[in-house]
Amino acid sequence: MESTAARKPILICGAGLASLLLAQLLLQAKIPFLVFERDAGMSFRAQGYRLRLSRECLDALEANLTPTRWQKFWDTCGKTAGAGFAALDAITGEDVTEARKYEGAAAPRRDDEAKGGKMDLSSRDGKIVGIARGEMREQFMTGCEDFIRWSHHVAGYELTDSGVRAVFADGSKSDKGEMLVGGEGIYSKVAKQVSNGKIVTYDTGARGIHGKVSTSAFKELGEGVWRVTDERKKDGKVFLITNVRANDMDDPTVEFGWTIGAQPGVIHPPNEDYAIIGKPAADIAKSLTKDWHPKLKPLFDNMNEAEAAFWKITCSTPTGVPDWPNQPRVTVIGDAAHSMTPAGGIGANTAVRDAALLGRLLVEAGGYEEGITEKYEREMRVYASEAVRSSYAGAKMQFGVNIDENSPRVHV
Template identity: 30%
Template sequence: MGFQDEFQASLEAINVHSAQLLQYLKTNRQPEADGSGLPRDPFDAAPKSIKISRKKFTEASASLVGLGTRPEEYLEHLQNGYQELTCVRWLINLDILEYIPQNGVISYNDLAAKARVPWSQLRAITRMAICNGFLQEPRPNVVAHSRISALFARDQSFLNWARWMVNYSVPTAYKLPEATKMWGETSAKDQTAFNLGLDSKLPFFDHLRQTPAMTDLFAAYMRNVAHNETWSLQHAVDGFDWAALPAGSKVVDVGGSHGHLSIAIASKFPHLHFIVQDLPESVSTARTAFEADHRLDASVKGRISFMDHDFFGPQPVKDADVYLLRMIIHDWPDKDAKNILSNIQASLKPGAKVVIMDTILPQPRTIPAMQEQQLRIRDLTMMQVFNAKERELDDWKALASTAVLQITNVHQPHESVMGLITLESAAPPSPPHVPVQTVPAVPTAIPSNVIVHPTTADKPVLIMGAGIGGLCLAQALKKASIPFRVFERDQAVDSRPQGYRLKLEADAAKALEESLDTDTYAAFVTSCAVTTIGETDFNPFNGNIVHSRAGGGLSGKMGLYPSFTVDRRVFRNQLMSGIKDKITFGKEMVSYITDEADGTITVSFKDGSSIEGSFLVGADGLHSVVRKNRQPNHPLVDTGAACIYGKTVMTPELLQRFPEKGLRWMTVASDSAPMLQSCLIGESPITVLIEPIRFSAETRNLHPELPADYVYWALIGRKERFDLQIDADVSTAKVSGTAADLSLAVTAEWHTSLRSLFELQDRRQSSMMRVASTVCDIPAWQPTPNITALGDAVHPMSPCGGVGAMTALCDAAALAKIIKAGLTTELMGKFEAEMRKRAWKSIKRSEIGSKKMFGQKDLVDCPPFQL
């Protein structure tokens, strides 16, 4: 269509719809204000036909404005746009709207005084906003709400949507050119315009979980979106022929969160049953809310169930009639989207369908401009925040093909920003699947005589985590000729700091000897550092000794009497000796399922791959997927502490500056708040634990790979002392530098002799972490014969002389014996009970030490740890 034709079509549409709207306004006079006195929209109560006419009038008007704008005026249009955003952001973030009466006016002088902002800025910014319909000035120098600003004052969720937009969406969008310049074409979730706009190293949802204020705004934004007609669930209810499905048909709502869509469909179609799948933490919250919702009819509740499932793993439901994915695929780039759909395709029974409800981008200028703008906004938002995209129909066809699916129907509901795409398998029929069952969060009781199927080379023991506990177990299984595989989420053995010094006491040393073969154990013994037993305590401010004693405390082995002192990196490498071909790095577990028919466990990884085994061990640390599934109510607590680990090489300068008596054995220095400060914040001690790591000449001759002699240190205290919100996982070079700077900052008042340890540190080796723990009384769980966990996956604790690592070694040795004896539910129950008993002693010891080192509260009084 040419310019003149478009111009004429827009004018004609305006004439037609303006006449209809004017007639409606004349015959349906509405109050100009609501009950609170705020201006109201005259079309709020209009019938659907008038609302459609209003929208077409708006679209035609926008088209006419565009046609009437000269090219030279385009930048002026952009100027208005960014200043409009700036004004709205200023008015919202400074809470100006709170002080404008809902029914009446206020002068600029009074408003400036109440809001505590400069009068001149307020008037200039408000008058710019008024140019775009936001607020009004009914008479000179007084302000009142307009129809637009009244909605912000009336609806808190809409106001929060605006806060989200101006404070997060706009900065994110603005950084898109810089993101492209820095990373080019990438699908990485932490290489986005969002990362630059918000100065975050984390993917969007990880950052969101760690930013409570942002989380609250996002939730409000999503609530507002959910109530918007263009996002209405009703489009999904009416947009697919649910009535045509046979009675008793099963629908799987993949990634269905709280199940709102399933509830909406189930309420209208009583012959259908639904399974809502999502991650365990989401399902736990959703199930609680669902069961507590007394507004739902019992007939609806009885047809909806919830299931833990990560859609990057194999789909456990094999007999569904429809797999429904609403607003799922658009979050993921093609590679991940293919994995999601392929997992579903592999589970499709003959005739089953996949229904995707997501945006279907149109060809340019094939729909009204304002509608296309909203779809393009969604597309760019996906790009800027997730490195994902919205797709055109051809993109959907290509994606379906890669997952061996074919599109059989496309439906675009009127007024919806999303269409419905129906797909079916494009593969020839396959033999029936063996039914599988998702592992329940708390498994039902299993008879004590049930024995797991024997471990074989093609179904080995699967160990998640290549930390000290997981590797010790692997060595013990190797010694017993039991097939195993180890999978570690880190990209390499040294991709993040693991600490430096570790002391092994008698029980841990015995566990290690039982687990390693003769040669590996001998290599371990000969690689250990010189062990000296004693403790010297220094006053950090004057550098003087305040306490010192050789030995472990009392005679008769009462106290601290370690058997071995090891360098953690050397130790871990030795635990990998002879089994490196069984260890795979860069494999992050996301879910698992168990097949009760043959005892097989299938573990799925984030990269879309999977592996089968006969027994699963979660040695995957604080973020354990196994714990989240087996022990969903397992209490992890935030001790309130942060810890900086560091390493300082024993250079001639250090030996000259650092106190000689501080390099004999364990050295401790602890400061606390001055008197008046302690009245407000308590003692708030910060403690450094120091230990020299020296290797004998004989040891170095046998092990040339050993590092130079060094001093290991750990600086621990309340996280507020570090003046930093520390992320759960920090291992980048930037953070190493930050950790080194913080160690200097918090010891700024210390004596120069002790401070030399931090001044001469290897800055690349510094790392920091928040300190989490579990409570001493770990809740029991129902044992099963083919799944368990050990180490930090079960009993994380505050660092205290390496007690956590020693406990993990004992766990591993004990579990290896159970596996060798034959896995029964009864034996697994005994192992897990003994592990909890062992952990109780270690956690209690850690708790006592933590109270001394940084004033930790009783663990039962600590708040939950936010992963």
């Protein structure tokens, strides 16, 4: 095997969750890598919502992070009691959990629950485990800082006789790497190039806003995972999901996040820029919720406006991750491979599984070797395609979206 010192780096595009986890796993194994990120730094954009971590995601992290790194990650996560959603009417504030027990659940799940089963959101030990997206990025980034190149917008790649280079938007190129991984999200130029356009992301028309506010705003809700629904909008529903953890409720310096989702046609932003952040995004949220029940109003009246973020709800081809001819030195992970709606909180968990799988294959081989991307893509397509289908089915019910070949696409 070629010595580590002599090996060229693995080139990673984007500094999102999947890319940074892959970088962390390579760092642990002393495999050289470089990360290229278009933003100027970690704090350049709002960090978004709180993520509910699945059993599969937690298992993948525990199996691949060092014991010390895993323990630090686990200790950072919040643990919320309760196995599922509690539902509230946005206008009356009434508990409508039983009436909306099956809202957003596919028919087989509804049938299972009717037979005595229960939709279970718990991750471990009867708790719903979650972490803020920004905190998760910071955890994975720790130790990798010297290998991140900010303000580097990857526009594609160039194969060489024995490697690959990243090509940047300004026309410059990286030094040669042994392999390149596209993890730069739904606007990935790498994904478009390596799949020859087969990876397609659709704009569902649904929109969302993330926000943060001090724990004091959640006092009247109490612990649990809450889904609040407003069905009065003439163009469609608006709903909010938030995770309230009891152990932080008495510390006003801690902020909890919430996510608003709206069906197509409800939110009319000043523009369709995916990067609307701060007060403009906060104003949209306040307008949507101005008539909500008084116990919910503090979530918006007292929000940290700087942390608000507007977003388009997108989805890959609902049938799953497409096939494309394998390129041995180039592959894609996370949203670059499979964008998902927020229904079920599946997207980030699947991205983590991608990074853990590809990282494990690279670590076991001591770095790049021919066949790794093919093995990764073959296994990834199975679980990621199932995840995309599940995410889309949930979004059809929750968001009222419908994708076909004539639906608008996200332009890369």
